[in-house]
Amino acid sequence: MDYQQILQDAMEAARPVLGHGRVADYIPALASVDPQAFGMALATIDGEFHGVGDHETPFSIQSVSKLFTLALALAEGGDGLWKRVGREPSGNPFNSLIQLETEHGIPRNPFINAGALVVTDVLHTLTGDASGAVRDFLRAEAGNPSIATDPEVAASESETGLRNAALANFIASFGNLVNPVETVLEHYYAHCALRASCRDLALAGGFLARHGLRADGSRLLTRSDAKRVNAVMLTCGTYDAAGDFAYRVGLPGKSGVGGAILAIIPAVGALCAWSPGLDTAGNSVGATVALDYFSTVTGCSVF
């Protein structure tokens, strides 16, 4: 398939909606991004790479980091993780505290904020440096040593992150955090504030298309675990719109409020689209349109 042309066409398909939606503006560093920006990149398991638009522009990866946190925590610590976090869709906004109360501090899945805090706690216990582990993994897979936490974003998140502080204290009140609340929040903010490009993320997501193998051929996850992470992405990866994303795009995907969506085409490659305008569920409007176009034209849906 002429992926370069298809990416080009996907960008054209998204163009009419660029600037639509709402750029995340709860911290200045996110609000200042160009709402018209758009990038898209595909890295295949055969080593092909294609990119269009601003595919080399770094942005704040935000919740896309939760995917890597989960994968690393599973790789390092195994299935015990699932005793502390579920894998069911929540049916509620990503930062809701409601289910946490009725479900006794066990977050519904690793991709809502509550769940990602628990996974960060797990990874921190395993590695001693949760955010560093995520950063190093991205650097290695993307071959880009410049990937780093934006300190301004991390600081702003921390200052304005009252809801996340509420979540972390609440989870801790149920005994489901091992490290101090402040430590978990610090590492959570640090991995969310990592800056990377579509190119970087498409390369870094490749292990999920390769059924667990890293870029260098070493194994991060078992074949089975890699498939299972894809399953969690598909059912829970795009906030309370996971059903709609599965319906439209048909691929496992993980989104972030920075505007990125990283999608996996099992046995084919990893695909990242980025555009800052968000829909009401918190997913990028432009990235969704581009991914929808791509999966429709290529037939690359898992279904």
Next chain:
Amino acid sequence: MDYQQILQDAMEAARPVLGHGRVADYIPALASVDPQAFGMALATIDGEFHGVGDHETPFSIQSVSKLFTLALALAEGGDGLWKRVGREPSGNPFNSLIQLETEHGIPRNPFINAGALVVTDVLHTLTGDASGAVRDFLRAEAGNPSIATDPEVAASESETGLRNAALANFIASFGNLVNPVETVLEHYYAHCALRASCRDLALAGGFLARHGLRADGSRLLTRSDAKRVNAVMLTCGTYDAAGDFAYRVGLPGKSGVGGAILAIIPAVGALCAWSPGLDTAGNSVGATVALDYFSTVTGCSVF
């Protein structure tokens, strides 16, 4: 692949858990089924058929009927359906009224009871006989004219179905039922009370593996809509355990409290397993184990 042998092995894998879980006992006709029963059948898109155990024993298909109701309503009436029912996982039990209240009578998805009532209403308006349409479709696809509603089960459901009557009245109070509450309930109970076997359901589900083509080669759904129904199955088809089912089995599946789970292997075939004991989420314990085994051994996961 030697599917016959794999089915045989899947049945052996499930054997230790047969009798586990709880047989649905809210009506006598369901409670009297043999808890040790087990059947499994695979119908491939190439016309192969394999079955093991009680694969020709008819049982009450219950919520598996919701899959066919949805497909027929989409085939007959198109996308307008999605204005009246969502496609997001609910994060709540299948018969919960809670979200319906906060979401103003729009059920979260077509596979919780509330959503299936709305889809039944849609199909009834389109066809004048919602349950008859489902029955006739099953008969045609399975080539089995004996498929029919069990009148005793339908009557029992109706007598004991206070929760469903509550749901239907509640939805109607928001203006989201067109036909009389009694009519919708009658047809809902009638299609849930259809009796069919693993063989029948595997054959009837084939259109979703064939991307929309019926057994006779005619088109029921567009390629795109067939994929999308699979997506809704994967995210919402097994009650509030859809995430876990996706994680373990990795296939779109629709379960019923009669003990059946119908799973789709896109471009390969449709697979139905049946065993009456249910887990706390309402999914068959034995069928889940057998499907998990099958997908692990064959690698037939969508991820």
Next chain:
Amino acid sequence: MDYQQILQDAMEAARPVLGHGRVADYIPALASVDPQAFGMALATIDGEFHGVGDHETPFSIQSVSKLFTLALALAEGGDGLWKRVGREPSGNPFNSLIQLETEHGIPRNPFINAGALVVTDVLHTLTGDASGAVRDFLRAEAGNPSIATDPEVAASESETGLRNAALANFIASFGNLVNPVETVLEHYYAHCALRASCRDLALAGGFLARHGLRADGSRLLTRSDAKRVNAVMLTCGTYDAAGDFAYRVGLPGKSGVGGAILAIIPAVGALCAWSPGLDTAGNSVGATVALDYFSTVTGCSVF
């Protein structure tokens, strides 16, 4: 105290808000009432009677009937009632189904719709004619044999009462209705559709000011039970605004969407104000202002 003058002044205090709020319009018979109407009546335990404005105009008493249903059920059947209905404020709208689900079919209190359905069921079992019992009690206390159910209102309520049908079926699904759903709904609608005036209700409420003694001096409730019904009125009698009503008026009160509020001044008398415009919680705007004025001027608060 010159109660006649105070009632006159209370009416003047309410005049500026008459026509404010929203007249209940879910059935034609309620919607056609004059939004400017206002009446107020006080019947003291000494046999004094005072009335102003439209105090002899009959209106639909609606949920005020729930007070009499409760008192009669307690009088006939005693404390066993509290096993089937709670006495805590709900913190939710009067017709919510949410708590009913999490609290397994035990309504929070006798004055939300769910609770009143259960009390109606209890009273029906005790008397064989729940709505007739309420009607006969009102007639006797008010000395007004013309008090009767408005058949048009009862029929309209029944036709449009999908939410109440949902509630009744839902409660029944938990096993908390003894009589058939249809019977309970019929009697519920019949006592809500009773027509009476401010004068009638002030006289009928007197037993709660007389600590349980009826107009003829016979005892309906023990002294203790009469106080307890007042307590339930104060904490739960004005929907999800009971706290605000207690704060402003400081008297036990029971409101109805017909626009009436019946308030009890223990050891002094019963006071009924009526004006059709409702606030967002479902309580009469004009009646609340008039009662607030009355209690402020007379000092007749229980606190």
Next chain:
Amino acid sequence: MDYQQILQDAMEAARPVLGHGRVADYIPALASVDPQAFGMALATIDGEFHGVGDHETPFSIQSVSKLFTLALALAEGGDGLWKRVGREPSGNPFNSLIQLETEHGIPRNPFINAGALVVTDVLHTLTGDASGAVRDFLRAEAGNPSIATDPEVAASESETGLRNAALANFIASFGNLVNPVETVLEHYYAHCALRASCRDLALAGGFLARHGLRADGSRLLTRSDAKRVNAVMLTCGTYDAAGDFAYRVGLPGKSGVGGAILAIIPAVGALCAWSPGLDTAGNSVGATVALDYFSTVTGCSVF
């Protein structure tokens, strides 16, 4: 009335349940209290004082402090308070975060933890020392300069108070705290950790029986505001059992997990009972029985 004898009898009535229920044990300093302890005191508006049992033993007043915080915030700052906190019963446990989410950070009432945090914030802005203001008020009213915060309890509360930290951060995330989260929590813990006896609290609560006048005859609250605080106590003062407390005792009351309940008999006096064992709603078992006895025998119910 021979109040001394009635108090003696009330203590006897409570004796069989002393030791019942569960002593608050979330911090060591509370857990170590004698579960058999019981005290009760009445201070009338005429200056009479009666006490029985351990009525001079100081204990941790816990949530009873919320009553004084509210009164002082109203006295200092007036009605503006009600824009930041409601006055409706919550229908949920005292430390629930659920309603806070759906009601956008406005706590339901000043006596649930969330509401008390907001009132503490208000009082701190008005006085510069919220907990000091409460302490000084208690000292002055009780004529007891030894009333002080137990530093060990305050420190323990702070260390274990993850749920309260969650609440405070959550409220702050909605913009409903003015002072820093840490400051509000510190003062909240400090006034909850005040130690006082039944005698002290009965004397300190007198202003609510005197319709706003302090012990020295000066006015703290207007007559109207004093009544209104009583109204909020009655509808919201005993957690999610306020309806039951009103039903049984019929007096405005404020309880704390230290085992105290302070009840107001308007125009008569203030009554405090204390016993450490708590029921499932968090109210003292022994104190409730004693207050129930007292109000039944004396007829001192507001209804």
